[in-house]
Amino acid sequence: xxLREVEFEPAxxxxxxxxxxxxxxxxxxxxxxxxxTFANRRxxxxxxxxxxxxxxxxxxxLLPYARGAGVDVRWVVLGESDGFFDLTKRIHNxxxxxxxxxxxxxxxxxxxxxxxxxxxxxELRRLVDPGDVIYxxxxxxxxxxxxxxxxxxxxxxxxxxxxxxxxxxAREAWDFLRPCVEPADAYVFSRRAYLWEGLEERRTWIMPxxxxxxxxxxxxxxxxxxxxxxxxxxxxxxxxxEEPVPGDATxxxxxxxxxxxxDPEGLLEILDRHLDDPSTHLCxxxxxxxxxxxxxxxxxxxxxxxxxxxxxxxxxxxxxxLISLPMDDLARNAAMVNALQRRSDLIVQKxxxxxxxxxxAEAMWKAKPVIASRVGGIQDQVVDGRTGLxxxxxxxxxxxxxxxxxxxxxxxxxxxxxxxxxxxxxxSYLAIDRLREYVELVGALIAEPA
Numbered sequence: 001x002x003l004r005e006v007e008f009e010p011a012x013x014x015x016x017x018x019x020x021x022x023x024x025x026x027x028x029x030x031x032x033x034x035x036x037t038f039a040n041r042r043x044x045x046x047x048x049x050x051x052x053x054x055x056x057x058x059x060x061x062l063l064p065y066a067r068g069a070g071v072d073v074r075w076v077v078l079g080e081s082d083g084f085f086d087l088t089k090r091i092h093n094x095x096x097x098x099x100x101x102x103x104x105x106x107x108x109x110x111x112x113x114x115x116x117x118x119x120x121x122x123e124l125r126r127l128v129d130p131g132d133v134i135y136x137x138x139x140x141x142x143x144x145x146x147x148x149x150x151x152x153x154x155x156x157x158x159x160x161x162x163x164x165x166x167x168x169x170a171r172e173a174w175d176f177l178r179p180c181v182e183p184a185d186a187y188v189f190s191r192r193a194y195l196w197e198g199l200e201e202r203r204t205w206i207m208p209x210x211x212x213x214x215x216x217x218x219x220x221x222x223x224x225x226x227x228x229x230x231x232x233x234x235x236x237x238x239x240x241x242e243e244p245v246p247g248d249a250t251x252x253x254x255x256x257x258x259x260x261x262x263d264p265e266g267l268l269e270i271l272d273r274h275l276d277d278p279s280t281h282l283c284x285x286x287x288x289x290x291x292x293x294x295x296x297x298x299x300x301x302x303x304x305x306x307x308x309x310x311x312x313x314x315x316x317x318x319x320x321x322l323i324s325l326p327m328d329d330l331a332r333n334a335a336m337v338n339a340l341q342r343r344s345d346l347i348v349q350k351x352x353x354x355x356x357x358x359x360x361a362e363a364m365w366k367a368k369p370v371i372a373s374r375v376g377g378i379q380d381q382v383v384d385g386r387t388g389l390x391x392x393x394x395x396x397x398x399x400x401x402x403x404x405x406x407x408x409x410x411x412x413x414x415x416x417x418x419x420x421x422x423x424x425x426x427x428s429y430l431a432i433d434r435l436r437e438y439v440e441l442v443g444a445l446i447a448e449p450a
Contacts, residue, residue, distance in 0.1 A: 044128060144180075146180060216331045221342055259301060265308045
């Protein structure tokens with residue numbers, strides 16, 4: 001399959017006025033400046049999928065408002081190519097400092113990557129015009145940077161992945177991608193710690209991802225609507241469980257891809273060995289794996305999680321629920337995630353490595369107390385003891401269990417953490433705020449390319 005343009009409707013900026021108060025005037029000024037600066041130019045975003053990952057979530061949160069501000073933004077996803085997404089998943093893992101299966105990024109990998117990139121570049125050249133601006137997100141389209149520069153575009157490479165302490169695995173990925181990435185006019189990272197050695201800092205911008213509080217995944221829901229959607233989850237999702245979650249259960253939920261670095265098996269281990277309260281139930285929520293085409297490891301990880309679930313003690317297994325949500329209707333999928341998070345008493349994110357972790361911001365927006373690993377962008381969102389709880393060692397099962405038990409036993413503290421988390425997201429991680437930085441960056445490239 002070739003490149004595919006993703007359709008989306010403009011969203012009105014005005015809906016943010018009640019949330020932002022006086023700050024909304026800044027947004028109006030940025031929008032007016034954008035319409036003038038970007039007149040007769042298109043801004044393209046290219047990534048690997050329109051559904052099932054954090055980058056797709058961020059683009060769905062930001063681009064409709066950019067279009068609503070009068071900017072001609074477009075979104076294109078890469079086509080599938082034999083072996084390409086297996087390779088880019090290997091690169092993705094290494095950027096997180098994880099060697100994965102240990103397969104090297106050798107000359108054969110370079111040839112495969114270059115060939116797939118050239119095919120995509122040939123198609124993309126037919127869509128773009130000199131003077132356009134293009135954002136290339138993460139490893140999958142990084143190989144397009146040189147071709148887009150040659151086509152006369154201002155090029156931004158946006159990296160959502162990184163590691164706080166780079167190791168040999170991360171540096172191998174850097175060395176693999178650097179010849180492609182270096183010619184870009186600007187590099188955007190989610191955290192300063194993720195900036196690669198050898199990239200020019202003067203071209204670097206730091207921009208954390210954002211959420212759309214009015215999207216189906218984050219909009220407010222009544223109790224009746226939550227119940228209605230949860231009933232649909234029971235009917236439409238693929239659920240592995242001994243019995244449904246009891247109405248009076250204390251529900252602990254993690255929402256993520258089926259990915260080793262999210263450590264779903266570790267959460268099952270916590271329930272199996274450390275959470276003794278029979279009212280505590282664990283929900284692991286992810287996408288149906290066939291719906292996420294750029295993550296070839298998803299099905300394998302899910303099978304491993306199922307095997308671990310089957311090994312659990314019978315009573316503990318009764319309290320574990322594996323929920324795979326359908327991906328054929330993205331709005332429906334998002335509403336299911338929303339309802340499941342709102343039904344939950346606690347949200348966990350036991351990532352071993354994390355670029356940013358949008359599910360954390362989404363849970364905090366719903367005023368849910370979050371218990372998460374102190375890794376990557378999670379530690380930027382969760383202020384330990386104030387907007388949630390951070391566990392220093394993500395492999396410390398007892399520490400996670402103790403934090404879960406403590407908050408489950410202290411609903412007043414849990415509620416205070418949740419309320420503070422919502423305020424923190426409102427002040428720092430809403431799509432409308434990132435729009436100002438987006439306008440500033442693209443305006444700078446147009447005025448004076450690096």
